Amino acid sequence: MSSPRVLVVEDYEPFQRFIRSTLEKKPELQVICSVSDGLEAVQKAEELQPDLILLDIGLPTLNGIDAARRISKAAPQSKILFVSQESSPEVAEEALAAGALGYVVKIHAGTELLAAVEAVCQGRRFVSAALAGQAPAEGSRQGSSDRLHPDDALSPIAQAGD
Numbered sequence: 135m136s137s138p139r140v141l142v143v144e145d146y147e148p149f150q151r152f153i154r155s156t157l158e159k160k161p162e163l164q165v166i167c168s169v170s171d172g173l174e175a176v177q178k179a180e181e182l183q184p185d186l187i188l189l190d191i192g193l194p195t196l197n198g199i200d201a202a203r204r205i206s207k208a209a210p211q212s213k214i215l216f217v218s219q220e221s222s223p224e225v226a227e228e229a230l231a232a233g234a235l236g237y238v239v240k241i242h243a244g245t246e247l248l249a250a251v252e253a254v255c256q257g258r259r260f261v262s263a264a265l266a267g268q269a270p271a272e273g274s275r276q277g278s279s280d281r282l283h284p285d286d287a288l289s290p291i292a293q294a295g296d
Contacts, residue, residue, distance in 0.1 A: 138255050141184040142168040143175040143201070144217070145193050149240065153188060153217065156247050163251065172196025180208035186255055191218040191229065199232045206233035215254045217243055226265050236260035 140163055144150040150168055157163045166182055169175050172193040179187055187205060191198035202214050215236040216229045226237045236254040238246050239262040246262055253260040 137162050137164045138185040139164050139166045139182070140251075141166060141175070141178055141182060141187045141212075143170070143172070143187060143189045143193065143198070144168070145170040145190060149190075152243070153247070156243070157251070160248060160251070170194070172198060172201035175201045176204045176208055179205040179212055183209050184212050186251065187212050187214050188217050188251075189214055189234070191216060191220050191225065199229055202229065202232040202234055213254050213257070215250055215260070217247065221262075221264060223265055226261060230259070230261075237265065238262050239264050 140157060142150060142153050142157075142165060144153060147170075150170070154165055154168065157165055166184060167178050169178050170193070173195040175187070175189065175193070175198075176196070187209075189198045189202060193201065196204075198216060198218065202216075205212060205214060214234040215238065216226075216234050217238045217240060218225070218229070219240045220226070221239045221241075229237050235257070236250045236259060238250045238260070242262050242264055246260075250260040
């Protein structure tokens with residue numbers, strides 16, 4: 135199996151460096167490109183057809199949610215993981231509805247990013263623990279745990295309504 139090829143879309147340079155350095159801890163991940171605006175993200179996704187796209191929401195020229203909708207058409211096999219400062223469940227739900235498999239709140243990226251990348255690369259949904267207990271996701275939450283663990287990435291939500 136080849137290394138997952140990753141496109142990083144983040145307009146804040148220090149955070150873009152943080153994401154790249156975090157991903158470099160996993161040698162099997164290959165960051166192939168970094169861009170800082172939404173239109174460029176769509177163009178690079180179409181051109182490079184990456185396996186995974188880490189996408190911010192607050193981007194110049196085209197916001198991340200609109201970019202995700204376009205990327206889903208331009209590079210349908212690319213998996214999208216949002217990494218955003220937006221911590222509202224409604225925004226996370228809209229991001230997932232736009233075609234993303236995962237959503238990490240930036241303030242939790244230090245502890246959740248690699249687990250989220252792993253889950254999304256495996257085709258599993260991942261939502262930040264900060265949102266997991268409140269996100270109005272498809273289906274209803276069941277069980278006692280509202281936290282998502284890397285092992286069971288959205289266990290109650292992913293299985294409900296399938």
